[in-house]
């Protein structure tokens with residue numbers, strides 16, 4: 001088992017202010033306004049919350065062809081194409097996409113080195129309590145924990161879980 005970061009989306013949602021999350025702060029010096037967690041949450045919503053519509057209205061409405069699905073049927077947004085028009089946000093019948101997150105800018109999480117326990121990540125200290133933690137767990141669908149990438153796990157109810 002390897003150490004990872006666990007992002008609890010419900011804890012972000014629970015403290016959102018007028019739809020805006022407290023993403024915490026980033027340490028990447030070259031991007032002082034970097035909010036890498038925003039990108040992580042976008043990816044998590046597209047992986048966990050999105051219902052994978054067959055004829056996806058979000059993709060069809062996008063005037064810049066900035067949205068597409070990857071080989072696992074997961075939605076991806078190309079920010080070099082996206083103009084932040086919010087048409088996809090309006091077109092999604094399930095409210096998956098947040099107008100606070102789908103903007104024409106995207107700050108990428110730099111995946112800070114988190115091997116040293118004596119230095120908690122800046123985002124952990126500044127995001128809502130318990131929203132970003134270390135974990136040694138592995139992805140477990142029965143606990144609603146899913147793998148986003150090799151370093152990050154996402155905890156949230158998948159929309160399929162809500163039907164149970």
Ligand code: SF4
Pocket residue numbers: 061062063064065066067077081082083084085086087088089102
């Ligand atoms: S916000 Fe971006 S991704 Fe969404 S429809 Fe507009 S250009 Fe496309």
Ligand code: SF4
Pocket residue numbers: 049050051052053056057058059075091092093094095096097
């Ligand atoms: S319309 Fe909404 S639920 Fe459907 S694929 Fe797009 S983001 Fe996902």
